Amino acid sequence: MPRQSNDELITRWKDEPAPLLPLLHAFHNRDGWISEESIRAVSKGLKIPLAELFGTVTFYHHFSREKPGKSAPRVCTGNVCCLHGGNELLESLKSEGATAMPCAGRCDDMIPVIIDDKAFVGLTKETLVHRATPMPVPNPGGVTECVFSKIREEGRATLEGYRSSGGYRGLEKALAATPQDVIDAVSESKLAGRGGAGFPTGVKWKAVADAPGDPKCIVCNADEGEPGCFKDRTLMDHDPFAVIEGMTLAAFATGAPLGFIYLRYEYPETEAILENAIKDARANGLLGENILGSGLTFDLYVRRGAGAYICGEEGSLLNSLEGKHPFPRNKPPFPVTHGFNDKPTAVNNVETLASVPHIIANGAAWYRDLGLGENAGTKVISLSGDVQRPGNYEIPIGLPLQTLLNDWAGGPLPGRSFQAVTMAGLSGGFLGGENLNITLDDPCIKSKGSFLGAGGIMVFDDSRNMVDAAHDAMEFYAHESCGKCFPCRIGTQRMTERLNGSTPKLTKEEWLAEMNDIGSTMKSTSACGLGMAAPHVTESLMRYFPEQIEAHLNGEA
């Protein structure tokens, strides 16, 4: 294809919904980087003030503003990949212009390296391979699954395979009933958000359905930026139609004709899979106008992010979609009344949405009863780090952590024992000692000062230095802090400095007092969940590993 001109690219995108990101990607793809000239053209084409657009482009770390740009390797140096030699791999690729990137959502595999639009994995430069996202192993506990129940079926990722394995039964059932019936079923199932905050999905949908304003909007949050989480990638790659059907059900329930999937930059292959699935669904009357002959209209667009953890936070995500500087929004108002373009919007996680077709097809009670004891439903846990069989496991909520670690995932590596795990990716901080005996449900985990969140669990065995682990975690937060609010912007930086010893020498008392004061102020006063959650890392470090802190302050390795 001949190189497309600026005008051609702008004409292609300027009248599409949420045009800024795809247009910037179009320039990024064309040239391999985003030049001054490109920014000027986009500014003019979309009528965004130049300085504002420039600031917005610099917000996203994956948009290159110089050569070699997009084709230069980006190597994961997230917490888990550091355990596998991520920094060494980065070093060996430096001659090719490699840069570091935070957790790329593939911690159950070898170290991911993104080059252009391909995600390779490997442990050394010479052995990088391009291969599909790992498929979850059959449930080791033999328990009934929800979102993974059909994912391993042959051809599930094709429309034909999806339909022949029970796909779209939920939507058909819903279309024969009313939107209120769908909302009731989701409410009764007790499905709660799987993106981190755990908000009841039925309540959210009802709020959107009841809110005045059109067009309403469904946003699938596929930003999956939380380190140690790689479940949404697996769901989208191997069961994309479940996500689409889930969004269509949400659209029916709330009355929204428009939807977006906000996909993180690090999943280039997933973008192609989703685009193809959407095309097939549209061609077969499952998206667009008059879906399944019911009169329902719902159209769906994929929008690719460009590297920013904060864009998983719903307000920031919506600003990003709208082409604004992606700071989080002040709440209230919430997206259910003032979301995309200030219209009522349901922002839901991939896993949440992919659960809904199963819930509608099998009934609310079926789903609710999948949990253990008082707990309702299931949760996918992304398990990674120092454990025999890392991977995605769909657990009944309430499963003991030890069962997952030892019986399902094979226990620690030979000769090792578990020292600590993280909860909620990194956002729940560490658990250690006695508290490794928790059950995986929020009442239990919250009583230990943490939470289940998006379900990422990283394992650190007794060979690991936990101050280093905490440092890498805090460095991530500092790198990803959007810079809007003072406690997080400065606090994450100061904490990182105190964990890598780059500050003037502090006594233990000073160190602890400073860390406690920063942590408590961040938790209480930060403007969004990032700054509120980050101190979990340091708090739990101080709680479980005081002797390692002491060694750190005494300059011991």
Next chain:
Amino acid sequence: MISDLDAQKTAKALILTLDGEEVAFEPGETIYEVAERHRREIPTLCYDERLEAFGACRLCIVEVEGIRNPVASCTTKAAEGMIVKTKTDTIEKHRKTLLELVASENRSVDVNQLSGYASQELKILVDRYDARTGRFAGKKSGTSNTKDKNPFILRDYDNCISCYRCVRVCAEREGDYAINVMNRGFNTQIITEFNNDLRDSECTFCGQCVQTCPTGALGDRKALRDSDTEGEIRKTRTICPYCGVGCSVDMLSKGDKIVGVQPAMDGPANEGALCIKGQFAFDFIQNADRLKKPMIRREDGELHECEWEEALDFAAAGFAKVRDKFGRHSVYGIASGRAPHEAAYTMQKYIRATYGTNYIDNCSRA
């Protein structure tokens, strides 16, 4: 009458409890606005009442019963029955920690008052909370751009605390969108497009960003020339002499010397706004080259001082000669935009009645 009274009784006033005291508020008001009306003196750094509340500094946090974390009072709407506490020990401790964190990222909190209208805000709060502790030592944020080639605005971002007031005033009040924020987190930096100098951007050098900056990171370069001039800074309220808008300004002087201008935030015509002329073009007042007497160019081709009487006669004779020779439309009057209504009226009267032409205009129309 009776129905009016009834209406008043039924339209129940909205009430919230502010530090134990029941106070009324209007729909749409924020907690901060209500609290300020009741003189709570809640500290702020990212707040400028002319701008949309942003919620960055978190100093304005208050406790609201039933909500686990404190809320930013500047962005939170007051609601019926809310129970608000503006100054608990916990809140004050967070405020102090926040100020210590902010102080730790700047080169200095003490900046010259001539920097700008709001330039002392950080310093005043740091003193009020006794936050000069040198705690939280570490990397400083912001890269100064003091080489920016312009005579008006100092860009000393070593002292920037990323409150984005400058960015917001430029967009919301000026509509210029000249500046914005680059990067994220601790690396945020105020920039123009492509990080160029201001003169290569949309900047009109109105100085609004300077006047709202709470740290002096943006400074008034012209005023700062007189940093070392002896004397207390005196402020004299007056009206900008440049145009008919009539912006209120405070002239800053030291002794007999005018050293700078600051916009009057309570100026009815400008509400704190100024343009480049009113803000920065004050040097003429005490300039040695300023004309203090009329002058006539005489036979020798040079200008010579004279008295007003003579100058006016000379000009009148000149105009009459032109009119007699070339007709009534040979004269074209342009009234100064600086002239008040009365003078502009007189001017058009003069042109129309004296010459019989409608060739009269005003420079504000140009």
